[in-house]
Amino acid sequence: MQRMKGGHAVAAALKTEGIDHVFGIVGTHDSPLFDGVFGDDAIRVISVRHEQGAALMAAGYARASGKIAACFVVPGPGLTNALTGMGMAHSESAPMLVFGGQNALPQLEREGGHFHELANSLAVAASVCGYVTRVSAPEDIPRVIREAVRAMRCKRPRPAYIEVPLDVQNGEADISPLPPETYGRPGGDPASIARAAEALKSAKRPFIFAGGGVENAEATQPLARVAELLGAPVVTSVFGRGAISDRHPLALGDGWGRLTLYDELLDEADLVLVVGSRIDVVSDVNVGARFPDRIVQVDIDPLTVGRRRPVEVGVVGDAAAVLTALAAQLGGKDRDCWFDAADFRRRKHASLVQRAGAVLTLIEDLRAALPDDTIFVDDLTLVGYWMPMLMETYLPRTLIHPGTYGTLGYSLPAAIGARLACPKQPVVSISGDGGFLFTMQELATARAENLDLIALVFNDNAFGAIRQYQDRMFGGRHIGSELVNPDFVKLGEAFGAKSVRVEARDIGAAVRRAHDAGGLWLIEVPFAPAGPAQMVPWMP
Ligand SMILES: Cc1ncc(C[n+]2csc(CCOP(=O)(O)OP(=O)(O)O)c2C)c(N)n1
Numbered sequence: 001m002q003r004m005k006g007g008h009a010v011a012a013a014l015k016t017e018g019i020d021h022v023f024g025i026v027g028t029h030d031s032p033l034f035d036g037v038f039g040d041d042a043i044r045v046i047s048v049r050h051e052q053g054a055a056l057m058a059a060g061y062a063r064a065s066g067k068i069a070a071c072f073v074v075p076g077p078g079l080t081n082a083l084t085g086m087g088m089a090h091s092e093s094a095p096m097l098v099f100g101g102q103n104a105l106p107q108l109e110r111e112g113g114h115f116h117e118l119a120n121s122l123a124v125a126a127s128v129c130g131y132v133t134r135v136s137a138p139e140d141i142p143r144v145i146r147e148a149v150r151a152m153r154c155k156r157p158r159p160a161y162i163e164v165p166l167d168v169q170n171g172e173a174d175i176s177p178l179p180p181e182t183y184g185r186p187g188g189d190p191a192s193i194a195r196a197a198e199a200l201k202s203a204k205r206p207f208i209f210a211g212g213g214v215e216n217a218e219a220t221q222p223l224a225r226v227a228e229l230l231g232a233p234v235v236t237s238v239f240g241r242g243a244i245s246d247r248h249p250l251a252l253g254d255g256w257g258r259l260t261l262y263d264e265l266l267d268e269a270d271l272v273l274v275v276g277s278r279i280d281v282v283s284d285v286n287v288g289a290r291f292p293d294r295i296v297q298v299d300i301d302p303l304t305v306g307r308r309r310p311v312e313v314g315v316v317g318d319a320a321a322v323l324t325a326l327a328a329q330l331g332g333k334d335r336d337c338w339f340d341a342a343d344f345r346r347r348k349h350a351s352l353v354q355r356a357g358a359v360l361t362l363i364e365d366l367r368a369a370l371p372d373d374t375i376f377v378d379d380l381t382l383v384g385y386w387m388p389m390l391m392e393t394y395l396p397r398t399l400i401h402p403g404t405y406g407t408l409g410y411s412l413p414a415a416i417g418a419r420l421a422c423p424k425q426p427v428v429s430i431s432g433d434g435g436f437l438f439t440m441q442e443l444a445t446a447r448a449e450n451l452d453l454i455a456l457v458f459n460d461n462a463f464g465a466i467r468q469y470q471d472r473m474f475g476g477r478h479i480g481s482e483l484v485n486p487d488f489v490k491l492g493e494a495f496g497a498k499s500v501r502v503e504a505r506d507i508g509a510a511v512r513r514a515h516d517a518g519g520l521w522l523i524e525v526p527f528a529p530a531g532p533a534q535m536v537p538w539m540p
């Protein structure tokens with residue numbers, strides 16, 4: 001038991017939970033939270049330039065590492081600014097712990113014109129969180145933080161919002177820290193696992209559909225093992241690109257883009273094992289709608305199992321635990337794969353050469369220029385849309401594609417978060433000219449933190465994907481999609497980034513040079529993929 005202020009109790013509980021990064025912006029309403037971590041070597045405070053950046057950094061941090069970061073924001077605009085990043089994290093099952101300041105408890109909900117007043121702030125946060133609460137006494141802080149972390153560690157990971165009113169942040173109390181807890185995820189009901197194993201054994205032509213939940217559960221090894229035992233090829237969702245290495249003989253890449261090639265697999269297969277995927281709308285259009293009738297689904301989220309399609313067997317549990325148990329029950333030796341995966345990959349590549357031409361060359365040049373463990377963070381830009389399909393991916397958590405919430409400006413702050421989480425891995429942010437201007441002020445944060453980071457900006461002086469959409473759907477009536485841009489090289493230089501403009505054909509050499517030199521880089525690439533061959537994969 002120790003006498004301390006609420007702000008210091010938050011810092012102490014963060015350390016108990018192993019949380020060592022805080023992203024945020026100071027104001028009167030969260031200053032005691034910041035004061036709690038003042039001078040504390042165990043917690044790195046990243047002072048950002050907009051709260052959206054803080055939440056996106058925490059999202060990128062979690063996606064790259066699985067670790068939880070905290071955000072400190074003021075109420076009202078601080079919270080609403082952060083919501084976009086929290087919405088992204090919610091849609092991509094990434095955890096983060098957002099602490100919002102608040103007016104003192106007696107000043108709440110009165111519409112009294114209090115500073116940063118926002119009616120129903122908890123309801124506002126609830127739509128993008130898995131756990132939301134307001135703390136009403138300092139002594140409750142350790143318990144509330146424990147509950148929030150338990151929710152994201154034991155269930156599908158989601159952001160949590162904990163509101164701490166000023167009188168609670170400043171109030172002193174005798175506070176007992178909680179002992180550290182080892183969080184367990186449900187291992188799956190043994191009877192369901194046994195039925196799943198029987199179903200899998202009975203299948204003659206099974207395949208696996210793997211989503212982001214595989215990486216979240218650190219389940220890439222048991223996934224590969226089950227695939228080998230079944231002789232089952234593995235297709236991934238966009239978010240599951242790191243679930244299996246593209247060097248694995250059974251890996252078929254992601255099923256995005258309605259490549260007719262996948263139809264052969266889908267038509268012949270007699271069972272699909274779906275792991276860690278909600279089969280979102282894009283996955284469903286591309287492959288899910290043609291899944292065989294026999295489906296075995298494994299997911300940590302009970303609401304996800306059977307949601308899109310009826311399942312023969314559903315197992316609610318941690319993907320690593322369930323796949324490990326399945327591998328033990330499948331036992332024996334590896335089955336030969338019923339599908340010619342190597343030939344499929346050759347034909348897929350040839351078809352992508354036809355379909356994605358210049359973008360494919362560019363992405364292959366990037367791949368060849370950088371080490372296998374490079375983390376690529378996409379934005380909603382033409383090159384970014386193609387990344388999950390065209391970028392060979394060898395390690396989990398190295399291809400971070402924005403979640404279905406789909407905000408422009410995701411990439412740069414998420415890449416900063418990824419680099420902070422994984423300081424030994426090269427990190428490359430991929431933006432368009434439009435998206436980059438949504439969050440480019442975070443270059444100042446990257447500079448202040450002395451981060452090694454390469455920001456690629458593909459410039460077509462347009463919201464190019466939407467301009468193509470207008471070409472396609474509105475007969476070329478371009479409205480709002482052509483942009484007048486700043487000089488990106490001067491912009492980067494103004495932020496202290498080493499800044500260059502290079503042609504697309506020189507991108508490999510440019511990123512190699514930047515990687516070897518280190519530091520913060522902005523590389524502008526004039527690039528305007530045009531015409532149906534370069535259409536974004538989801539375009540009608
Ligand atoms: C917050 C937000 N507003 C609007 C959109 C709609 N939108 C999707 S892609 C896009 C164009 C992006 O332009 P740019 O970043 O330059 O990439 P490009 O398509 O030109 O490669 C827009 C406006 C969005 N996704 N998010």
Ligand SMILES: [Mg+2]
Binds near residue numbers: 432459460
């Ligand atoms: Mg553009």
